[in-house]
Amino acid sequence: MKKNTVQKDLPLGLYIHIPFCRSKCAYCDFYSLAGAEERMDDYCRALERHLAEVAPQAECHKADTVYFGGGTPSYLGAERLCRLLGSIRKLYKVDKHAEITLEANPDSATDRKALKRLRKAGFNRLSLGVQSMDDALLQTIGRIHTRQQVQEAVAAARKAGFKNLSLDLIYGLPGQTMEGWEKTLSDAVGLHPEHLSCYGLKLEEGTPLYRRQGELTFPDEDMQADMYLYAVEFLKQCGYEQYEISNFAKPGFASRHNLKYWLMQEYAGFGPGAHSDFGNVRYGYARDLERYLKGELVLQESETVDSDEREREYLMLRLRTVQGVDPREFEYRFRQRFAPLAALLQQCAREGLAEQDGNGWHLTAKGFLVSNRIIGLLQDELAREKNRRLEAAARGDYRVV
Known part of the structure; x- marks a missing residue:
């Protein structure tokens, strides 16, 4: 053993x-x-x-x-x-x-x-x-x-x-x-x-x-x-x-x-106003120097990050990079189909906003200019896909799931 x-x-x-x-x-x-x-x-x-x-x-x-x-x-x-x-x-x-x-x-x-x-x-x-x-x-x-x-x-x-x-x-x-x-x-x-x-x-x-x-x-x-x-x-x-x-x-x-x-790697922040993503908890300290000097570590925000949030975060952060999103990594990491997202990215590619290469999808320089809109559309599609899976499971139609 x-x-x-x-x-x-x-x-x-x-x-x-x-x-x-x-x-x-x-x-x-x-x-x-x-x-x-x-x-x-x-x-x-x-x-x-x-x-x-x-x-x-x-x-x-x-x-x-x-x-x-x-x-x-x-x-x-x-x-x-x-x-x-x-x-x-x-x-x-x-x-x-x-x-x-x-x-x-x-x-x-x-x-x-x-x-x-x-x-x-x-x-x-x-x-x-x-x-x-x-x-x-x-x-x-x-x-x-x-x-x-x-x-x-x-x-x-x-x-x-x-x-x-x-x-x-x-x-x-x-x-x-x-x-x-x-x-x-x-x-x-x-x-x-x-x-x-x-x-x-x-x-x-x-x-x-x-x-x-x-x-x-x-x-x-x-x-x-x-x-x-x-x-x-x-x-x-x-x-x-x-x-x-x-x-x-x-x-x-x-x-x-x-x-x-x-790349969603771990980091720990120190000092008032500093943020962290450490131990699967995302947290930030209050912007208050005087309380910090007294040894009071006041949290302004703190949340345990669930898988749904990590999926959205993955899309948002990776599409800020030239490396972009790897469909195989996405599917392996989150157990979600990438195909619905690929359809949206193909539309972006026709508009000169995204490109596909051997490792996956990334935005072009023009795409970076409207990255917030593209990422929002992808996150919306991800939510719709999840709802379709849940509805199919409720019907007992596991072919969709």
Whole structure:
């Protein structure tokens, strides 16, 4: 008789939320706080308590990605960041080849000595929030860095030994023209990053930019679409492979941590506002720094994810990737027929929105522009198919089931 075996070293991503910023950007809806520097040390202690509390649940896991996001994690300073990473290594099994990412604003990432210390501590991927290479646009959206500081940060990172560098860019900014977007892309590529993220601006309710939309001129939907399609083609010509709607990388440099989200792999988040999908439970912590500092891990949401939700999630997340959906994997994993979904995707293919290859179905660049509509139609069809199966079972017609 075989003994039950416990799986070991299951891959796990760790997300560490750092909510501090030097100033709040006009478009930002993330949980971040400006002018709270005096709470940084208390926050680091609270994070270490939180990490220690969750660690026993991860005994069978090995962290293969660690991601410090924010906020502006680099604003925390090298000493605190290195201490936090050291605590993670003590509390968790961390793969020796783990991808360890630090988000940074260019204005707080020009100190080569600090960057060298971070690199020596184990941070091996730097993600710079560039957003634009136009100083006037940067001022309009409340960014406090300049184009020159972007160049200085990249140079400092390279001298410090970072060989995996990512730049975040935004298109659809107020007053932005196609020519301006083309120049930002060209300037960014000229810095030779290994990875680029290109996000369309979303006006989030409650942000300063949302309140000012009546006095500012934004590119319309058609212009935003043209900007996106230009980025896809231009970056392809420059040797960047698109692997997700908004993400492009040189071969071998796709963000392993970000892919965990799209491929439905496990990740655990720490800090107020952080989210997790761990142990088949999806949960998020309340955006409340003061309660977190007191050691109160207040859940804003928590749900055990059932198979129906995982099916819908699979379609939504996989169709954000260039890899797309594998019908064989879908049927094996969820015991559901893919044929009704394939019929819809074939219609999308006739409209130039989807393509079929040897591994399954994926959306085209044009399809990505309307991905929410396509995914919604597929999820509706999935629900209808389930209802047909249930009705057939109730009739005793198991040929349909």
